[in-house]
Amino acid sequence: MPTPTPGIHHVTAIGSDPGRNLEFYTRTLGLRLVKRSVNQDDVSVYHLFYGDHGGTPGTSMTFFPYPDARSGRVGTGQVSTVAFLVPEDSVDYWTDRLADAGVDADEPRERFGDTVLPFRDPDGLPLELVARADAPRGRPPDGPVPDEHAVRGFFGVTLSLTTATPTADLLQTMGYDEADAKRDRQRYVADGDLGYVVDILEDPQAPRGQPGAGTVHHVAFQVTETEQPEWRDVLIERGLRPTSVIDRKWFKSVYARTRGGVLFEFATKSPGYTVDEDLADLGERLVLPEWLESRRNEIESGLPELPVESG
16 A cells, blocks of 8 residues: 555635636735646636645645636535634634625634634635644745734545545545544544545535536645555555546646545645746746647637736
């Protein structure tokens, strides 16, 4: 067996207006735009990557923002909530910050001993801030949120499923151990310090999710390049149908749809977002992998303008 994954590498969701998406994730949440590129499978659409100062694996929330996209429906067969990690004493700060920004948010609540602040992004994507004393220091972006309250990266994700067992078994194979359960929520925890939690909500009667703005496209887990082929073999042995290894320029990827319907990606930690840009300049220009560079004029002419400064 390959080495267990320490946690999430990135999460990719679908948005609508790219400018509004950029404004929310950089100015309201205080993340850094660490890469502006295009969806390599549909170059008419941006692929925007947000994260900590360098886009460290475990901090990177990414979006395909389709202008005028129809809203999706969050439901089973999807990542239904994305949770970010913040320091333990930051709940009041974030409650006030989200309220001042007019963000659709709920009151803080307790879950498995943690304080959780649920809210939605402008497209209705369900998000949470989870406050913990063991939130790593990391390297927050230089931006509008003070370092002492800044988002550190992912806490984890929630999967909504009609049947939990097949996906739970896969998570345990990946190195996530069952840690807690309460009513319809099961918690699985990996051995990393970011993106180490996956919750499963099981509801056989819940409606099926529908892709669209405000829904998650896939969740990616960290693996090494050396062991990535072994992970692909593991997926095949479990009766899944993984893709071949795909070069995404900043990492290599293998994708497989779980029996519960959620699209999992196994992404390498390297080479990272600084392979084609200096750390200080991340996100300031449209970056294309070399196999798309010859189409730059065509691609740029089909994209809406975005501000250069990401906050």
